[in-house]
Amino acid sequence: MEKVDIRDDRTGPSIAEADVYRRLSNPLDTDHLAINYAEIEPDGQLGLDYHRHRDQEEVFVVTGGTVTFETEDGDVAVRAGEAIRFAPDEFQLARNVDDERATVLALGAPRGSREIQYQRACPTCGKETLQDLELNRETGVFEGICTACGDIAVEVEPS
The missing domain is CATH 2.60.120.10 (Jelly Rolls)
Structure with a gap:
């Protein structure tokens, strides 16, 4: 308990x-x-x-x-x-x-979900796309990777 x-x-x-x-x-x-x-x-x-x-x-x-x-x-x-x-x-x-x-x-x-997708605008594609959230272990920053173009669409530092 x-x-x-x-x-x-x-x-x-x-x-x-x-x-x-x-x-x-x-x-x-x-x-x-x-x-x-x-x-x-x-x-x-x-x-x-x-x-x-x-x-x-x-x-x-x-x-x-x-x-x-x-x-x-x-x-x-x-x-x-x-x-x-x-x-x-x-x-x-x-x-x-x-x-x-x-x-x-x-x-x-289950606890520890790691497969998260966001739907938001991609600055490279210029349209709303799906983005896979991934942790860059070298920088400690979360990156939203656009599923359409493969570019980093957003970077978010944990607070």
Whole structure:
């Protein structure tokens, strides 16, 4: 058994873009389940951009406020006390479009998803493309590699 206080700052390197982002998997010693807690200010988002995990199922439990998920079927508002599930390969982006802070518990299985694709504009192609997220182990920077032209479309340093 492991117990943690989600108010403790247990953040590690992240590209989550949330105002508060706490990784709970390590302190809870989970083997197969990723667990993260996030607080999203108004006009903020959880996640770098519109994306999908090719190899991970995700569940988001909204514990405060409302989180609006951009999906392939349109926007879906999830309020406190509600949850939403995304299967592998389903695109989504969590945003707080309301006036109050939103809090969410994010669960993903299997833990350690590495096959993430973003859908965004590529500066080389000049159009919206799929981009594979890869960690450059030499620089420690995440790179979005355009699947259409193979160029680095974006570089993101973990915070």
